[in-house]
Amino acid sequence: MSVKIAALAGVMLSASFLPLSATENIRAIWVRPSTGAHIATFPCGGGLGLKIVKSPDEQERGEILTCGAREIGPHRYKGTLTSSHQGLTYTGYMTIKGNRLHLKGCALGFILCRSETWKRLK
Numbered sequence: 001m002s003v004k005i006a007a008l009a010g011v012m013l014s015a016s017f018l019p020l021s022a023t024e025n026i027r028a029i030w031v032r033p034s035t036g037a038h039i040a041t042f043p044c045g046g047g048l049g050l051k052i053v054k055s056p057d058e059q060e061r062g063e064i065l066t067c068g069a070r071e072i073g074p075h076r077y078k079g080t081l082t083s084s085h086q087g088l089t090y091t092g093y094m095t096i097k098g099n100r101l102h103l104k105g106c107a108l109g110f111i112l113c114r115s116e117t118w119k120r121l122k
Contacts, residue, residue: 026075026096029053030118038121044068048077069094 038054045068092105099120
């Protein structure tokens with residue numbers, strides 16, 4: 001399992017309804033240190049969305065990683081991700097602290113988990 005897919009699992013969430021103001025404080029471009037990809041947060045599906053806006057892998061550019069992320073606490077989100085490359089579904093958590101976005105994703109009923117921290121670019 002790639003660290004990239006597992007890390008993204010922390011941001012993939014089931015659809016819910018967040019007020020736009022709840023997502024405004026985290027709107028940013030985040031950098032994945034392991035790949036150099038840039039991921040934008042944006043309002044999507046009544047919640048939080050993530051989209052790859054820059055990547056060394058041309059096939060990833062424009063890919064929406066999540067839409068409708070549900071806030072479960074201050075700056076903390078939960079949801080699911082389906083990997084288009086592997087066809088697996090992941091459950092994960094995303095926590096934002098200042099200029100860091102920490103992701104933890106698990107597959108196979110929380111048997112296999114990985115985490116990664118992204119940095120705010122702008």
